[in-house]
Amino acid sequence: MSNPDLPPGWPAMSIAQAHALLTQPGSPLETEELTIRGVPTKVWKNTPPSLRAVVEHARSHGEKIYLVYEDERVSYEAFFRATARLAQAMADQGVTKGDRVAVIMRNLPEWVAAFYAAAALGAVVTPLNAWWTGPELEYGLTDSGTKLAVVDAERYERLAEHIPNCPDLVRVYVSRCRGDEEFAHPLVAKLEDLIGAPNDWKNLPDAQLPPAEVGPEDDATICYTSGTTGKPKGALATNRAVNTAVMTGAAAGARSFLRRGEAPPAPDPNAPQRSSLISVPLFHVTGNMAILNPTTFAGGKLVMMYKWDPIRAFELIEREKIQAAGGVPTIAWQLIEHPARKNYDLSSLESVAYGGAPSAPELVRRLRETFPKSQPGQGWGMTETCATVTSNGAEDYINRPDSCGPAAAVAELQIRDPEDGRTVLPTGAVGELWSFGPMNCKAYWNKPEATAQTFIDGWVRTGDLARLDEEGFCFIIDRAKDMLIRGGENIYCVEVENVLYDHPAVMDAAVVGKPHRTLGEEPAAVVTLKPGAAATEAELRAFVAERLAAFKVPVEILIRHETLPRNPNGKILKSELKELFVPAQANA
Structure with missing residues (x-):
């Protein structure tokens, strides 16, 4: 039976045909095959080569507003000046390519500057969980061998007594200090003494990034897994893996147009700036790789929430005319169900997307009823895959509301026998999901045994139970261990x-x-x-x-x-x- 909500004649082409058209030679989303760590791998040809390249490109967006936090507004030019100045300070402290730099704070403009400053030097950025306790933060710093950390005042209070137990640390910069607070520890200094408050970044003198050679296969980030059981593991990703999501998101949107029988719109440099609400933590791959990094490269406006609160989200969507929101299904449900929603103008919303947890099929219908202009979407990924591997949106999501979508054009999924990890199961069978592609991390930091169990010949053994249908749409059934x-x-x-x-x-x-x-x-x-x-x-x-x-x-x-x-x-x-x-x- 056909779905009455779908346009006549949909789909105009198969997923495979759409991917072939999108990735053909000469297109912005062209793909090529490279050998990565000895394994032939399809990659986006035009992916930014490094996070440093993303920072350098960001400056071209000039005086467009980049970061909004409460009453703070930071332009791309102001962000670049603060980032370059902080990168130079890190270099002066001896940070070089391959050193680990931890960023430990809630969603703040300083988080973004610290992340990109370290990445621009070729350091391995290690975003630690801002919810962790002092002992947990000590574990993250010592496990990663962090040389320099940038933290906010609340995190510093938790961490202070543990600094002597972190022998690799040479400097801790603290932001958002209260009053005339002074630090007794000789390794600790105020971040504001270097770059000032975000609203003042525009007054910083012109600056350039310190010299550094950073390439696609150089290490970029260590993001720690959720740690719901046992000690968290640090997933080590390259610059190519981190930046893959920059192109993957654009490709998913273009694919929806082709499936509808329409040509994807050409990039318009004069189009109004897109704005996104970031309510998920930047220390998670969804926040920093699926939202922050693509937004930065594209020149969008990022409206930051210190923590999720539906009323505050309504206020910000109305005030900033936000077009994209979401994060996890619970946030989408609260946008729909909260009784105060009717008191705010949320008509600017064009996209409510989410991942990170299973979502009920009913959520698609409710989002379309509540926000008629908005396209619901969801995807699947994990820390070990640098966020997005699959995407489902537009008519595809309406037609398969219980699927997280097909793999990106540069990715591949297989369903294997959970027992032997080798036998590939037939279409429709439930088994363990394996993921392959340039977005995959290369290893767990300093954990060879865990690495050998999860990262195998370029594949990631996910631990998810799933099935694939005849067109490659993925249906997550459950976590194997759950x-x-x-x-x-x-x-x-x-x-x-x-x-x-x-x-x-x-x-x-x-x-x-x-x-x-x-x-x-x-x-x-x-x-x-x-x-x-x-x-x-x-x-x-x-x-x-x-x-x-x-x-x-x-x-x-x-x-x-x-x-x-x-x-x-x-x-x-x-x-x-x-x-x-x-x-x-x-x-x-």
């Missing part, structure tokens, strides 16, 4: 969660395993209801029972008033939720 086995029956958590999301009262849902003496485990759920909505546990269990087999129905559903706990990447911390279902005697 799949429940109830008396020998496999239960994919996301399947049960999507049914719960279909209930009109449910805002957020997570399914976890509840220990059982004979069955091993049974499904249990934790849900958050939408503002003003009501539902009982019995009602929700009956709702699931009408739609899924009896063995998949949660034996217990806890209804919470607060949002479900998440890590900074937007993933629900199921390890915490599982504790809610541990028998009381086990905790005695």
Whole structure:
């Protein structure tokens, strides 16, 4: 049966045909094959060669506003001057190519300047999780062997007593210091003494980046995995891997036009500047590789949120005429469901995209109803793939709302047998998802055993259970380690969660395993209801029972008033939720 929401004659061409047309010789999205670490790999021919090149190109956007944070507004030229000045200070402290420089702060303009200043020197930028405690930050600094760190005042308070335990550190710059605060430690200095406050960057003298030779295969970043189990691992990425997303996002948008039977619009240097709301952390690959870096290269305006708050998001969308927002599905749901939404003019929104966590198919329909001008979209990627590998948007997303989309034109996906990791399974079969392409990281920092298990001949073994359809669209079924086995029956958590999301009262849902003496485990759920909505546990269990087999129905559903706990990447911390279902005697 055809979908009445799709235009007649859609699709005009297959995914393979669209990719072939987009990547043909002479096109902006042309691809070529290179040998990377001994493996033939398809790459975007016109990808910026390095993060340093992105900084140099950014200056060409001149006086366009680049960063907006509260009442601070920073132009591209002002950003470049601050970045060049900070890069010179780093060089004066002995930072050279290959040294690690940590950036530890919430979403602030200084984060962006520190990130690009270090990258311009060829240093390996190490964005550490701003939610980490002092001991966790110490782990990140010592594990990476960080030489210089740029932190905000709140992070410094957590870190101060741990600095003596970080022998590789030679300097810590602290931003947003309070009053006339002085630092007793000889390695610590105020960032403002170097570059001033963001609103004053425009008054800095003209400056150039210190000389450095930085190429595509040089190391660029170490981003730490979520660390929901065990110690976080630092995923080491090259400049090519980090910059791949600059082209991948543009290609996904162009593909939608071709699938519709239309020519993608040519770049217009005189078009109004695009603006994006960044509400996800910059220390996560979604924030810095899928949003920050492409926006910087394209000359867009980035409106920064210190932390997510739906009311503040509404105010900023209205004030700044923001066109793109999103991050994770929970943010999209709150943009739709919050009762205050009607009080704000959100008509500028053209795109609400998300990733990092499964989303219910109903979300597509609700976004189109709520924001008729806006194209919903989602994608899939992970820290080890520098964010985006697949993208799904426009009519493709309407037609396959439970898919994260097909792989980018430079990427390849395979479904393999989870047991042997070698056998490629047929179309439609559920197995472990493997990812290949120039966006993949090369290793885990100083962890050869973990590297050997995950990074294999250019492929990343993701740990996700998924299937591919006949056209290459990917359907994430679950994390392999989160799949429940109830008396020998496999239960994919996301399947049960999507049914719960279909209930009109449910805002957020997570399914976890509840220990059982004979069955091993049974499904249990934790849900958050939408503002003003009501539902009982019995009602929700009956709702699931009408739609899924009896063995998949949660034996217990806890209804919470607060949002479900998440890590900074937007993933629900199921390890915490599982504790809610541990028998009381086990905790005695």
